[in-house]
Amino acid sequence: MNSEKVSEKKNKEKKNKEKKTTYAGQSFSFIMAAVVLMFVLLVATVVIFTLMMRLSNSIDAINDIDYNQHYVFIADDRDQALWKAVYESAKEEAVTQDIYLEDLSDTLGVNYSTEDLLRIAVNSSVDGIIYGGASSDGVVELINRAVDEGIGVTILQKDMDYSARQCFVGANNYELGRIYGSQIVAATGSSVLPVTEVELLIDGDISEGALNILIMGIEEYVQEHDTRSGREINITTTRIYSGDAFSVDELIRGMFLERSELPEVIICLNSMYTKSVYQAVVDYNKVGETAIIGYYADEATLDAIVKKILFSTISIDTHEMGVLAIGALDEFHEHGYTSSFVSVDIDVYDYDNATKALSDMEVAGDD
């Protein structure tokens, strides 16, 4: 009787003890879990917010490179594609040296002339100017003033050796003339005409000296390499002055309309002239009547060569030009002087290599 009671009591105590563990265990376990979860949330909040703050900081930081030099790039818009390529490569190079290269015409958004832009650059006391625009007395004066004020000036493509500029980066005119000469020989190899008429479309501001060297190069090469006896070469130059934005095209089209016969070879010393000429040839159905030797190798030009609208094109290495321009200014700032002439490579694209160049360009574009 007594032992039964004792065992019953023990069972009851055991049961209570089990329940005690269950309730107490639940409460404690949950609170522990909740505390851990809240701590995790706290840490997650700190991490997330820190990351977001860093991300927002990086938004500002994208454009906030701390530059140590400020160069200005000025170029006229007649060779848009060419200058764009030069500017891009120069900018790439500049960034690697913590130099801020500003395209003033792009920044200001106002249709300033290159001379106006040059004036603003000089008045802004920038550290260096890369100039690829037209030359004029005002431009030369501003270049001289810039040099007086310690601003480095590099001229691209068309030299102004009569100014106080520190450096010129471009092709050697004599060399350029010889290359054009080679293209003339190639283009007129099968011609039976006694005189090879060549028309040079050149910028109105090109100096006589530079032009003479160019023509000399052409003539020398043709004389050396044209094996046909008694053949003469007659080079005519047409200076094109860019009065307004559309005058170049009108002038070229006028040339096609006015003349009954086109010259055997037309050499364009500017990418804009090249485009206008081959468009006019197509529009006026004169393809094949004249051999067009263009300037600069963009996609449209190469495509025109492949279609045999253009005979060939001559292009300077724009990437090299941009890099060398920055290098020249750097050298000037570092040593106080720099080479007055830095030559860039010249490439020739004709029917034989235009297709490959075009596909290379497309691949590069895809990349």
Place this chain on the structure above:
Amino acid sequence: MINFMRKKWNNTSIQNKMMITFLIPIIVILVMNVFMYININVMINRIDAIYSNNIKLNELAGYLTNIQNSTKEYLENKGSVALNNYYIATQDYRDCMDVIDSNPDNTSFSMMEKNILNQSERYLEVIDDTIQAKRGRNVEKYREYFDDANVLYIDLQNCLTALNNEQFKRNNANYSQLLTSLRSMEIITVSILILVGIINVSMLFFITRGMTQPLKNLSEAALQVADGKFDVTIDTDIDGDEIGVVAGAFDKMVGSIQEYIEELKDSMLRESELKEHELVMESRMKEVQLRSLQAQINPHFLFNTLNAGAQLAMMEEADKTTEFIENMADFFRYNIKKINLDASIAEEIEMVDKYIYILNVRFTGEINFEKDIDEEVLSVRVPSMILQPLIENSVNYGIRDIDWEGKIRLRVYQSEGEVCLEVSDNGVGIEQDIIDKILSGTYENEKTGSSSNGIGLGNVIERLQIFTGSDKVLSIESEGKNKGSTFTIHIPMYL
């Protein structure tokens, strides 16, 4: 470690548990809020700062226009107000330039700002030359200077507009991104706060359930106890807190009440059993008495008659008759007097002697009676009239109808804390089933008749059981038919 913490938690008071439960989420939420507030504030300040440069540039453009206009006005009328305006505008412009110039970094925009500042210096120089030339009445010069200043002014305005636009473009992008970040932060903040809130509510639910559930169980148990159901199980979480203490105490209290009730029940049961025994005993006694009275209608008359008979026998000098009548009178007197009382073993033996004497007179000395008595136990008290029925039983059922000499032997001795009163005979013996019936009280003898004094073995057994409180008061042994039988009464020595 966890077990230690669990133990600690279980033993924590309710107040501390509540404090911990409230404090932890509050601290977490507070820390989160402070952290989020600081970050969001930084973000908002940054958003505010985004357009501050635009504002500065606009101010600069405004002061520039003021300079240009006041100069033009001065050139037109050389008035002192215009000159004063020029100086004020120039000072404002210079102050504003200083603010812009204080920007220590060299970002692209800083470079463009530097351009503007340099152009501004040149402009201010030219404009000052213009004023001086005007003052000096140098007409040609001030016109020339003003033309230059005008060009510079236009350039500056264009540059300011361009920079302003560029900054605005970038600021817009930054503003959008910062705004997106801010919105994301807000969403994250709200989500986290909701999550913490849910956890907090769950925590409160669990902790309050942990507290109220035992209380609920306790109240249910209390209601059951109030209804008289003491056999309740308290389903409560008996932590070391106050509720645990109350629950534990309640559990103990209910346990104690239960034990007390059980004890009370036991004691009442015992009491009722005792009363029942007493009643049974009383009824048996009354039965014995009744039978005795039935057998002897008027004992006083009988005793007086027997005394008269004894006196008559004495007068006639019939000694044997006198002795017989005296013994018989003593026997019956004992029977009447002691029926409700206990007696010593010596008295019982004496009564047996008288009974044997009477029987021997009746049956002319046929009964051979032997005694073996342990003198030490003669004073032990026993219920009266227990030995005589045994002797009577041996005479009537043991040796009456045998062909050989009947012997009855009374032996009184001590054995294992008991006093044993053994009556044995060499009579016909008893079969085992009859023994069992006698001991269980179910045996009814057909031979019971007028020769008996009316007190049967059953009565003896019952009285002995009541007297000793034990079931085993009488043992009967018989080795078989005609091998006699032995009846032994067992009386505990120290009752």
